[in-house]
Amino acid sequence: xxxxxxxxxxxxxxxxxxxxxxxxxxxxxxxxxxxxxxxxxxxxxxxxxxxxxxxxxxxxxxxxxxxxxxxxxxxxxxxxxxxxxxxxxxxxxxxxxxxxxxxxxxxxxxxxxxxxxxxxxxxxxxxxxxxxxxxxxxxxxxxxxxxxxxxxxxxxxxxxxxxxxxxxxxxxxxxxxxxxxxxxxxxxxxxxxxxxxxxxxxxxxxxxxxxxxxxxxxxxxxxx
Numbered sequence: 001x002x003x004x005x006x007x008x009x010x011x012x013x014x015x016x017x018x019x020x021x022x023x024x025x026x027x028x029x030x031x032x033x034x035x036x037x038x039x040x041x042x043x044x045x046x047x048x049x050x051x052x053x054x055x056x057x058x059x060x061x062x063x064x065x066x067x068x069x070x071x072x073x074x075x076x077x078x079x080x081x082x083x084x085x086x087x088x089x090x091x092x093x094x095x096x097x098x099x100x101x102x103x104x105x106x107x108x109x110x111x112x113x114x115x116x117x118x119x120x121x122x123x124x125x126x127x128x129x130x131x132x133x134x135x136x137x138x139x140x141x142x143x144x145x146x147x148x149x150x151x152x153x154x155x156x157x158x159x160x161x162x163x164x165x166x167x168x169x170x171x172x173x174x175x176x177x178x179x180x181x182x183x184x185x186x187x188x189x190x191x192x193x194x195x196x197x198x199x200x201x202x203x204x205x206x207x208x209x210x211x212x213x214x215x216x217x218x219x220x221x222x223x224x
Contacts, residue, residue, distance in 0.1 A: 014061065014075065014137050017042060019128075021056045026131050029057065042135055060128070067111040073147070074125070075140045077109060081129050082138055084108045093126035101126070 018029045020039065027039035036052045050057070064071040081090065084107075091104035098119045105112050105122050132138050 012042070012135065012137060013142070014132070014140060015059065015142060017060045017132070017137060018057045019060065020050055022054060026060070026128055042131055066113040066116040068113050069111055077125060078129055078132065078138060079140060080108045090129070091126060093123040
C-alpha cells in the first residue's frame with residue numbers, strides 16, 4: 001500500500017476532484033452508491049464513505065465564477081493564479097485580511113464581479129489552489145479541449161440558415177394565397193349585385209299582378 005499511494009496520486013485527474021458540503025478540503029470521487037459515495041481526501045489520502053442525506057458532492061469542473069461579463073469555469077481562475085504566481089504572490093487565505101484578498105483577485109482577474117463573489121469564496125479558491133498545486137492537479141488541457149469542442153459544435157450560424165429559408169418560403173405562400181382570394185371575393189360580389197337587381201325588377205311585376213286582379217274582381221261583381 002505504501003508503494004501504491006504515489007501511483008494513485010499521479011493518476012488523479014482534475015475532473016475527478018469534488019468539493020463536499022460540510023467537509024473541508026478537496027476529494028477524489030472514487031465511486032457512487034445509491035445512498036452516498038466513497039471519496040478520498042486529496043491532501044491526506046484517507047478514504048471514507050459520505051452519506052447522500054448529509055452531504056452534497058460538487059465536481060470542481062462544474063463550478064462557475066461570476067464576472068462582469070459571462071461567467072467562467074473555476075479552472076480559468078486557477079489558470080490565472082498559476083500564470084501570475086511569479087509576478088503576483090498568492091494571498092494567504094489564513095492571515096491576509098479581506099481587502100488584501102480582494103485586491104489580489106482583482107489584479108489577476110479584473111473581470112471578477114465583486115458584488116457576487118464573496119471573500120469567503122475567494123479564500124476557498126486560495127485553499128483549493130494550494131491543494132491542487134501540491135498534488136500536481138493544475139492541468140486543465142482536457143477542460144480547455146472540451147470547451148473548445150463545445151464552441152465548435154455550437155455553430156450558431158448554421159442554426160440560423162434553416163430559419164432564413166423557412167421565412168423565404170413563407171412569403172411566396174402568402175402572396176399566392178392573397179392572389180387566389182381576390183378573384184373569389186370579386187366573383188362573390190357580382191352575384192350579390194345581380195340578385196339585388198333581380199329583386200328590384202320583381203317589384204313592378206308584383207305591382208302589375210295585383211292591379212289587374214282587383215280590376216277583374218270589380219268588373220265581375222258589376223255584371224252580377
